Amino acid sequence: MTVTAKPKPHTLNDIFFSVVARDAHDVMLTEADGRWQPISSRELYKRVVGTARSLQRWGITQGDRVAILCENRYEWAIADFATLLIGAAVVPVYATLTCDQALYVLRHSGARAIFVSSRAQLEKFQAIALQTQVEHIVLMDDFEAPGAERLGPIMASGPDQPDPDFDSAARTITREHLATVIYTSGTTGTPKGVMLTHGNLASNLDVSLDAFQFEPGAHVGISFLPLSHITARHLDYAMFHHGVTLAYCPFIDNLPRVISQIHPTVFVAVPRVYEKIYNQVQRQVGIGFKRKIYNWAINVGEQHIDTVLRGKRPTSLSWKLADRVLYSKVRHAMGGRVKVYISGGAPLGRELGEWYAKIGIRIHEGYGLTETSPVIALNNPAAHRLGSVGQPLPNLQVRIAEDGEILVTGPSVFRGYWNMPEETANAFDGDWFKTGDVGHLDANNFLFITDRKKDLIKTSGGKFIAPQPIEGSLKANALISEAAVIGDRRRFPAVVIAPSFAVLQDWAQQNGLYCQSDTDLVAHPKVRALYEGIVAGINKNLAQYEKLKKVLVIPEEMTIGNGMLTPTLKLRRRVVEERYRHQIELLYAEPASETVAHS
Secondary structure, X not given: OOOOOOOOOOOHHHHHHHHHHHOOOOOEEEEEOOEEEEEOHHHHHHHHHHHHHHHHHOOOOOOOEEEEEOOOOHHHHHHHHHHHHOOOEEEEEOOOOOHHHHHHHHHHHOOOEEEXXXXXXXXXXXXXXXXXXXXXXXXXXXXXXXXXXXXXXXXXXXXXXXXXXXXXXXXXXXXXXXXXXXXXXXXXXXXXXXXXXXXXHHHHHHHOOOOOOOOOOOOEEEEOOOOOOHHHHHHHHHHHHHOOEEEEOOOHHHHHHHHHHHOOOEEEEOXXXXXXXXXXXXXXXXXXXXXXXXXXXXXXXXXXXHHHHOOOOOOOHHHHHHHHHHHXXXXXXXXXXOOEEEEOOOOOOHHXXXXXXXXXXXXXXXXXXXXXXXXXXXXOOOOOOOOOOOEEOOOOEEEEOOOOEEEEEOOOOOOEEOOOXXXXXXXXXXXXXEEEEEEXXXXXXXXXXXXXXXXXXXXXXXXXEOHHHHHHHHXXXXXXXXXXXXXXXXXXXXXXXXXXXXXXXXXXXXXXXOOOOHHHHHHOHHHHHHHHHHHHHHHOOOOHHHOOOEEEEOOOOOOOOOOOEOOOOOEOHHHHHHHOHHHHHHHHHOOOOOEEEEO
16 A cells, blocks of 8 residues: 555546645756756646646637647646646657658647647658648747747746636546547557546556555656656656656666666666666676676576565575675666666566566566556556566456457546547447457466467468567577567468677677678678577477577667667567568578578
8 A cells, every 4th residue: 555645536637736735846857957956846836837828828728639749858747737737638749750650640639739849859840730730839948939939938927826716627627538649659550549538547547556655755766768658658647646756868868877867766667678777787797707606696586586576685695695796786777776666568578577586676567558548457566476467457357358368448448549430449349448468367366468469470370379478588688689570371480580789799709700790790600500599499498389490680670760669669560571571581482490591
């Protein structure tokens, strides 16, 4: 249970007013001129209400849509709350989207106003502005631009004291009012606008973190996952609700520096971030004496993994010594003060969760979707099972369909897709939302995710293969950045591997390989043999029909920029297959012996 009882929020506006009532000195932290500046509850109120009044003056009212095209920064929350308070709906636009992608979201949603962060984002919008219904542009950075209002003066125009009339009107917004339309990043197909009400989001926030102990004013978190995604958005609301101070990090490349300055006590990330930390450790350990010490410490940790997963700190002398030489250094790289580690947005992978447990870090893996606001299940300090995504939240019902698909119903399930009635109807089986994920519940009601239903690979022999667990096992190796299992309607499964080039280049140097390019590097026979060995090790634990018979090692990492990952860092398998279609066809034209191919 939480340390202090909090009123149950019925709307997101309730959360805003609870933050204001708390009268905290540092609701948020924002970096300016190299220094971190606190924003108090009173300053938050002034800036939000000033912004909301401007929206009202422009004729924005209940039911209208307001877009936010912005990296993570405190102004995101200002624009968000201001829109919500007047009953309008927020349409987040990923900062990494291209002009055409952003145009689709803006046109489809019919947004009437837009907040943009910087000159680059303004230029992106201006290139498509005439094709949208947007009437008002608000610029967060402090410079003049034709046709755009500056957010700074707008925020400064807010009241220094509470405005009873404004507050009273904001409190008339109900659970049924539309709060946001979030466009799924889409691993396949056209993005769909998920409609979430105030009640959807508030009901999820009401229970998602109740088993964690957050004392208002005693914790700090970093907002660095893109706020255009429901995971980060939910996290920010939850931190506001529980009195955790939020520091904003606009660019993930700045995260190590921000961590070293802020020293968070709450760390919530997608698996990709945890993978990067793991890979960095592997790279720093290298070979020789350091590797021997590392292996010893991991073996010690393995003997105490059950204690860590119970939330206890081992007391043996060997564990304390291993903690001094290895575990504490990893915790220090994550700020040194983290008490709560949570992972969501994609499967963490059992191997990665086990590695962190071996070094004394219990990661609470969760599961959810944009359509469920988002949390469906979450491991917590009271109920934790490695490899699962936790038990379903108490206000939701989960059942498993005959084909293994996870179905869910409850107050946080969305009302439908914006202007897509057919897609909305197809998303439900009666009152049950079809998640598209395959999984099972164990005897203790812990939920285990097997794979995405659409990702299941059916070989030409009729065998179904779940690729995500295999990919997770491959990515547990520091030499692999991403892996995409392929083989749908083909004779056998294969895998496309994107190396972690920094780690691979270190390995190459240690083994006397000097190549002029990454293309030459992945083509080298020793590198091909290296990845052949990794895949062979994974194959030992797979059923005969799952064994990977071919491997394509590509000379680039899979990224958002090249389209092989979504903005939330999920694999776009179809894009990978299309990008390397020619090489894959050559791969399958060869005999099915287990060999490694290169691009």
